[in-house]
Amino acid sequence: MDSIKVWFFAGGEAGTEKLNAFTGSYIRLMKEILSDDFDVIKDIYFRMPMMNVISALNHSQKPLEHPLENKLVKKAWTQITADVSSVNLKLVLTSSSSGSVIAAQTACYLAEQNSRNRGSSMPFDLALGASMISTDSDLFLKLADYQRKGLIGSIVYNDLQDEDDNITGIGGRSKIEAYSNAFGLILPAFSKKFNRPSFLNTHHEKGHVHRKRSKTVQKAIDFIDVLLVKHKLAGSGYAEKAAKAIQELKVLCGPL
Numbered sequence: 233m234d235s236i237k238v239w240f241f242a243g244g245e246a247g248t249e250k251l252n253a254f255t256g257s258y259i260r261l262m263k264e265i266l267s268d269d270f271d272v273i274k275d276i277y278f279r280m281p282m283m284n285v286i287s288a289l290n291h292s293q294k295p296l297e298h299p300l301e302n303k304l305v306k307k308a309w310t311q312i313t314a315d316v317s318s319v320n321l322k323l324v325l326t327s328s329s330s331g332s333v334i335a336a337q338t339a340c341y342l343a344e345q346n347s348r349n350r351g352s353s354m355p356f357d358l359a360l361g362a363s364m365i366s367t368d369s370d371l372f373l374k375l376a377d378y379q380r381k382g383l384i385g386s387i388v389y390n391d392l393q394d395e396d397d398n399i400t401g402i403g404g405r406s407k408i409e410a411y412s413n414a415f416g417l418i419l420p421a422f423s424k425k426f427n428r429p430s431f432l433n434t435h436h437e438k439g440h441v442h443r444k445r446s447k448t449v450q451k452a453i454d455f456i457d458v459l460l461v462k463h464k465l466a467g468s469g470y471a472e473k474a475a476k477a478i479q480e481l482k483v484l485c486g487p488l
Contacts, residue, residue, distance in 0.1 A: 235269070235320065235321050235322070236269050236321070236322040236323075236324065236466055236467065236470075237269055237270075237271070237315060237316075237321055237322070237323055237324070238262065238266055238269060238270045238271075238324040238326060238465070238466055239270075239271055239272070239273055239311075239312060239323070239324070239325050239326065240258070240259065240262065240270070240271070240272045240273065240326050240327065240328075240331075241273050241276065241308065241325065241326070241327035241328070241331035241332065241334050241335040241338075242255050242258075242259075242272060242273075242327075242328060242329075242331045243255065243284075243328045243329030243330050243331045243362070243446070244277055244278075244281050244284025244285060244288070244329065244330040244331070245281065245329075245446065246272075246277065246331070252446045252447055253446070253447050253448055253449055253451075253452075254328070254445065254446045254447070254448060254449070254451040254452050254455075255328070255446070255452075257449040257451075257452035257453075258328075258451075258452035258455055258456070259272055261452055261453070261456055261477065261481075262456065264477065265456070265460065265470060265473050265474050265477055266466060266470060269466070269470075271311075271315070273307075273308045273311055273312075273331075273334075274307075274311065275307050276304045276307050276308055276331070276334050277304075284330045285330060285414075287304065287330070287333070288329075288330035288333040288334075288364050288403070289364070289402075289403060289407070289410040289411060289414055290407060290410075291333050291334075291337060291371075292333050292364050292365050292366070292369060292371060292402075292403025292404070292410060293366075293369050293370060293371055293403055293404065293405055293406055293407065293410065294369065294370035294371050294374070295337065295340040295341075295370070295371055295374050296337055296340075296341075299337060299338070299340070299341040300341070302337065304334050305334060305337050305338050305341065308334055308335075308338045309338055309341060309342070312338070312342070320354065321354070322354055322356065322357075323342075323354070323356035323357070324356065324357045324358075324359070324459075324465045324466060325338065325339055325356060325357070325358050325359065326359040326361070326455075326459060326465075327359060327360055327361055327363070328361040328362050328363075328392075328455070329361070329362045329363070329364070329399075329442070329446075330364065332360040332361060332362070332363035332364065332365060333363075333364060333365060333403070335358065335359075335360065336358070336360060336363075336365055336371055336372070336375060337371070339356070339358045339375060339378075339384065340371070340374055340375065340378070342356065343356075343375075343378035343383040343384055344378075346383050347378075347381070347383055355382060355383060355384055355385040356384060356385060357384070357385045357386040357387075357388070357463075357465045358375065358384055358386070358387050358388070359386075359387075359388040359389075359392060359458075359459055359465070360387070360388070360389050360392065361388075361392035361393070361455055362392065362393065362394065362397060362399070362400070362442060362445070363389065363392070363393065363400065363401070364399060364400075364401065364402050364403040364410075365401065365403050366401035366402075366403055366404050366405060367389065367401065368401075368404075368405055369403060369404065369405050370405070371403075372389075375387055386463055386465060388458065388459065388463055388465070391458045391462065391463075392455060392458055392459075394441055394442070394445055396441045397441045397442045397445070398417065398426055398427075398441075399417065399431065399440075399442045402414060402417065413425070413426075414431075417430070417431040417440075418430055418431055418432055431443070449485075453478055453481065456474055456477075456478065457474070457475075457478055460474035460475075461474050461475050461478070
């Protein structure tokens with residue numbers, strides 16, 4: 233039986249000392265379900281949270297020409313390849329928010345190296361949650377091209393976006409579009425495209441949905457349900473274990 237390793241590229245807030253409810257719960261639950269078959273990509277954040285957003289805006293549109301010259305992608309790549317001990321290791325890259333951009337760029341490099349027989353020989357799966365990457369971008373289209381070539385297995389995108397989260401796809405097809413969208417998100421009163429509340433509004437009830445969802449355990453449960461149960465990215469055995477864990481949590485905690 234092939235072994236598996238599931239990695240998580242968390243959003244920029246994971247670079248702070250205190251994890252938000254989603255990130256903390258997702259890591260804890262995935263660790264309970266997958267044990268040593270799950271790990272978190274570390275040190276892919278800037279000290280200033282805003283820099284994580286800026287970096288994501290800058291790199292959401294197209295694959296990097298020289299990925300390992302980007303220190304965040306290089307750190308991710310180093311951790312993943314250091315853990316690959318077998319050509320039969322199945323990789324699953326999961327991500328959220330700004331972390332999805334680093335995951336996508338790392339995935340492009342991994343797929344390219346695999347095409348040259350320099351990495352894992354097995355197709356890997358990729359999940360881009362609550363993502364700033366547009367499906368019309370060259371970056372996403374390149375990922376889809378790698379998938380068609382058999383270098384990437386599943387790409388989970390639509391199932392991991394919140395319906396009312398207007399941060400989805402704001403990276404657009406160009407940096408100009410990305411920053412125009414970001415301006416509209418931050419100052420919706422001056423935008424014809426985006427409605428209130430502002431992305432800066434972190435209120436637990438009236439705030440932006442992207443920020444509100446990050447404060448919930450339910451988002452973690454929804455992610456795990458999509459990734460492990462619906463799409464079975466970690467296989468049937470872990471799908472059953474995840475479904476059982478989710479059901480037990482619902483019984484224990486009630487509506488979240």
